[in-house]
Amino acid sequence: MQAFTKLEGLVVPLDRANVDTDAIIPKQFLKSIKRTGYGPFLFDEWRYEDVGQPEMDCSNRPIRKDFVLNQARFKGAKIMLARENFGCGSSREHAPWAIVDYGVSCVIAPSFADIFYNNCFKNGILPVVLSDAEMDVLFAETEANEGYKLSVDLAAQTVTTPSGQVFNFEVDDFRKHCLFNGLDDIGLTLQQADKIKAYEAKRKVDAPWLFA
Amino acid sequence: MAKTLFEKVWSQHVVNENDDGSVLLYIDRQLVHEVTSPQAFEGLRIAGRKPWRTSASVATPDHNVPTTGLEHGITDPVAKTQVEALDSNCEEFGITEFKMGDIRQGIVHVVGPEQGLVLPGMTVVCGDSHTSTHGALAAIATGIGTSEVEHVLATQTLIQQKPTLMRINVSGDLPEGITGKDVALYIIGKIGTAGGTGYAIEFAGSAIEALSMEGRMTLCNMTIEAGARCGMVAVDDKTIAYVKGRPFSPTGEVWDKAEAAWRKLYSDADARFDKEVHLNAADIVPQVSWGTSPEMVMPITGSTPDLSDAKDDVQREGWTRAFEYMGLNENTPMQDITVDKVFIGSCTNARIEDFRAAASIAKGYKVADNIKLAMVVPGSGLVKAQAEAEGLDKIFMDAGFEWRAPGCSMCLAMNADRLGAGERCASTSNRNFEGRQGAGGRTHLVSPAMAAAAAIKGHFVDIRDWNAKA
Ligand code: SF4
Numbered sequence: 001m002q003a004f005t006k007l008e009g010l011v012v013p014l015d016r017a018n019v020d021t022d023a024i025i026p027k028q029f030l031k032s033i034k035r036t037g038y039g040p041f042l043f044d045e046w047r048y049e050d051v052g053q054p055e056m057d058c059s060n061r062p063i064r065k066d067f068v069l070n071q072a073r074f075k076g077a078k079i080m081l082a083r084e085n086f087g088c089g090s091s092r093e094h095a096p097w098a099i100v101d102y103g104v105s106c107v108i109a110p111s112f113a114d115i116f117y118n119n120c121f122k123n124g125i126l127p128v129v130l131s132d133a134e135m136d137v138l139f140a141e142t143e144a145n146e147g148y149k150l151s152v153d154l155a156a157q158t159v160t161t162p163s164g165q166v167f168n169f170e171v172d173d174f175r176k177h178c179l180f181n182g183l184d185d186i187g188l189t190l191q192q193a194d195k196i197k198a199y200e201a202k203r204k205v206d207a208p209w210l211f212a
Numbered sequence: 213m214a215k216t217l218f219e220k221v222w223s224q225h226v227v228n229e230n231d232d233g234s235v236l237l238y239i240d241r242q243l244v245h246e247v248t249s250p251q252a253f254e255g256l257r258i259a260g261r262k263p264w265r266t267s268a269s270v271a272t273p274d275h276n277v278p279t280t281g282l283e284h285g286i287t288d289p290v291a292k293t294q295v296e297a298l299d300s301n302c303e304e305f306g307i308t309e310f311k312m313g314d315i316r317q318g319i320v321h322v323v324g325p326e327q328g329l330v331l332p333g334m335t336v337v338c339g340d341s342h343t344s345t346h347g348a349l350a351a352i353a354t355g356i357g358t359s360e361v362e363h364v365l366a367t368q369t370l371i372q373q374k375p376t377l378m379r380i381n382v383s384g385d386l387p388e389g390i391t392g393k394d395v396a397l398y399i400i401g402k403i404g405t406a407g408g409t410g411y412a413i414e415f416a417g418s419a420i421e422a423l424s425m426e427g428r429m430t431l432c433n434m435t436i437e438a439g440a441r442c443g444m445v446a447v448d449d450k451t452i453a454y455v456k457g458r459p460f461s462p463t464g465e466v467w468d469k470a471e472a473a474w475r476k477l478y479s480d481a482d483a484r485f486d487k488e489v490h491l492n493a494a495d496i497v498p499q500v501s502w503g504t505s506p507e508m509v510m511p512i513t514g515s516t517p518d519l520s521d522a523k524d525d526v527q528r529e530g531w532t533r534a535f536e537y538m539g540l541n542e543n544t545p546m547q548d549i550t551v552d553k554v555f556i557g558s559c560t561n562a563r564i565e566d567f568r569a570a571a572s573i574a575k576g577y578k579v580a581d582n583i584k585l586a587m588v589v590p591g592s593g594l595v596k597a598q599a600e601a602e603g604l605d606k607i608f609m610d611a612g613f614e615w616r617a618p619g620c621s622m623c624l625a626m627n628a629d630r631l632g633a634g635e636r637c638a639s640t641s642n643r644n645f646e647g648r649q650g651a652g653g654r655t656h657l658v659s660p661a662m663a664a665a666a667a668i669k670g671h672f673v674d675i676r677d678w679n680a681k682a
Contacts, residue, residue, distance in 0.1 A: 016529075016530070016533070017526050017527070017529075017530050018405060018406075018505050018530065020505075020643075020645045020646075022624075022643070022645040022646070022647055022648050023645065023646060023647070026647055026651070027624050027625065027626045027648075028626070030247050030275070030626065031247075031276065031288075031290040031291050031293075031294050031626065032290070032294075033250035033251065033254070033293065033294055033297050034251070035251045035254075045646065045647050045651055051651045054290055083526060084406060084526070085405060085406040085409070085439065088405055088406070088439060089341065089643060089645060090340070090341045090355075091248065091339055091340055091341040091343075091355040091356060091357050092247075092248065092357070093248065093251070093339075093357035093358040093359060096357075111406060111409060113406075113409065113439060114409060114410065114439065114441055115341060115354075115355055115356065115357060118356075118357065118360070119357035119359065122357060122359035122360070123359070172232060172233075172234070172373065173232040174230065174232045174234050174371065184259075185363065185371060186259070186261070186362065186363050186366045186367060189236065189363065189366075189367045189369060189371065190366070190367060192227070192228055192236060193367075195227050195228050195236070196227055196236075196238070196264070196367065196368060196369055199227045199238055200238075200265075200368075203238070207224075207333075207470070207473065208462075208466055208469070209331065209461075209462035209466050209467075209469070209470045210240050210331070210334065211267075212267075212460065212462065212466075
């Protein structure tokens with residue numbers, strides 16, 4: 001997994017609440033058995049006039065000009081602003097795969113759906129929670145200033161605006177550690193293999209029906 | 213110390229408490245389907261890892277499988293590749309699979325309880341958000357992403373933070389015609405789609421106790437639509453009776469021991485929750501969603517909202533966008549909304565009781581002329597067989613419904629079953645998101661009886677009037 005330490009990048013504002021995973025990556029793309037290649041289909045229904053199909057060439061598809069991702073000033077964004085309950089709906093990890101494949105590796109919102117939030121950390125994406133008031137500031141500044149960039153520092157747990165305003169965010173230690181170092185948590189868990197075996201041995205006696 | 217139901221099950225599964233307050237939680241059962249597993253198996257292969265305990269996982273294809281023309285197999289080549297990948301992965305890693313053509317195949321969340329693969333007090337995961345369904349059996353059941361599917365395959369554990377706990381008490385008696393689906397939609401309408409975020413929810417109270425096991429599954433299924441990690445209902449006689457005699461349930465002495473342990477799975481009288489919600493069953497009217505989020509829901513006696521009633525600008529914009537997408541206006545009576553298609557199925561409502569309820573409405577009637585398609589899709593091959601043994605398939609077909617083979621079908625429209633742009637559907641599924649049932653499709657979530665009645669009348673009607681007439 002890609003480590004996340006510091007990021008300075010262009011910001012794209014997605015000013016909608018309850019953006020669900022069906023919107024982030026529609027279901028026809030879930031038929032793929034790969035982890036990559038979802039970026040061109042991120043927000044497919046909002047981005048294009050036609051209906052996307054897996055593996056199609058997106059370069060000549062008719063686009064919806066008013067959708068933010070299609071506006072020239074937001075091309076190449078690495079950071080996305082969103083509203084409450086971002087990533088609600090299904091558990092599909094295709095949603096963070098599409099976001100990271102598109103080139104965004106930090107999403108800032110007032111709240112995230114649980115499973116999506118968790119999935120982000122497994123894929124090198126930092127989800128940052130800021131208050132509604134702080135989000136309003138960021139949305140307003142992004143709209144007002146072309147080329148608006150933020151810098152995000154995971155170690156310091158800060159988001160800094162071009163004018164030097166600093167917002168702090170929370171992130172739990174274990175997730176931070178893994179994301180910061182790009183660690184595969186299966187390997188970490190397997191270091192506790194003896195404990196898992198000991199647990200199983202005891203459990204087989206107490207609750208044998210679980211091991212039939 | 214007094215414990216909640218959740219805490220009892222949780223504490224039995226802690227392998228290790230990590231320094232940062234998270235725990236390594238043991239997972240008893242993983243259900244696997246074709247959409248969220250290929251990359252996990254690929255991950256195992258690349259790392260040269262084997263499943264920790266193959267017997268803990270059971271697979272079945274559901275999302276992509278066709279519901280008609282099964283004799284031709286899967287005609288969509290991409291879907292076919294995915295289902296075949298599941299077959300070959302299960303074979304390679306030694307995981308039990310109910311394949312297409314096996315009568316036990318179906319939607320994972322219908323198959324799990326039906327087979328006794330999910331037992332009270334278990335920890336259950338699946339790469340699917342509606343894993344919350346299994347909490348009806350007093351299991352901690354959560355949806356996970358593909359990386360975690362791989363983690364569970366490789367280690368039989370997950371790293372978890374303990375959620376905060378909420379209890380939703382629904383007291384009193386449910387009025388005639390009110391189902392688990394209406395209770396679920398009503399709750400989401402009250403607490404919102406983010407109302408449960410960070411919580412494990414326990415459903416309690418006399419109205420919940422009165423629900424059948426299948427009704428409880430419908431309710432727990434939709435806990436994820438309230439944003440919660442999982443939903444649970446305590447063990448009672450109904451739970452025990454439901455589990456008994458299922459293919460993977462224990463028998464003999466082990467059963468006796470298990471039953472004794474399961475009987476302890478309830479919240480102690482003085483157990484503490486971080487939040488309690490109290491609702492009255494008597495207030496619940498049949499529910500119909502009007503918008504593009506499950507919290508955009510109304511009683512059938514009501515009308516779509518007035519924009520001036522929105523709590524803030526974000527909500528007002530959300531409603532405006534939903535009206536536009538749904539092709540509806542403010543203050544439209546719910547009963548005036550006509551539909552084009554009807555879908556009775558999904559892991560929320562494709563069990564035998566759902567079909568009995570829908571068939572009891574459809575019996576002796578014909579689907580209205582304006583309905584282009586009304587389809588009934590069983591949750592599993594066994595549900596299908598049971599319904600056919602009871603003659604329900606005949607009732608549906610005589611009324612003009614199509615009777616299909618099991619799968620997710622038009623719940624998420626990954627197979628050929630989908631809405632066209634602008635088509636309006638009365639659906640017993642769980643999500644009314646934009647494009648969920650097909651690009652541009654418009655979904656209204658309802659109970660099976662309400663869906664059947666909408667098919668007969670061509671528009672939404674109050675099922676309680678129907679009962680009064682019948
Ligand atoms: S029926 Fe629908 S919600 Fe349930 S598992 Fe299938 S696609 Fe998901």
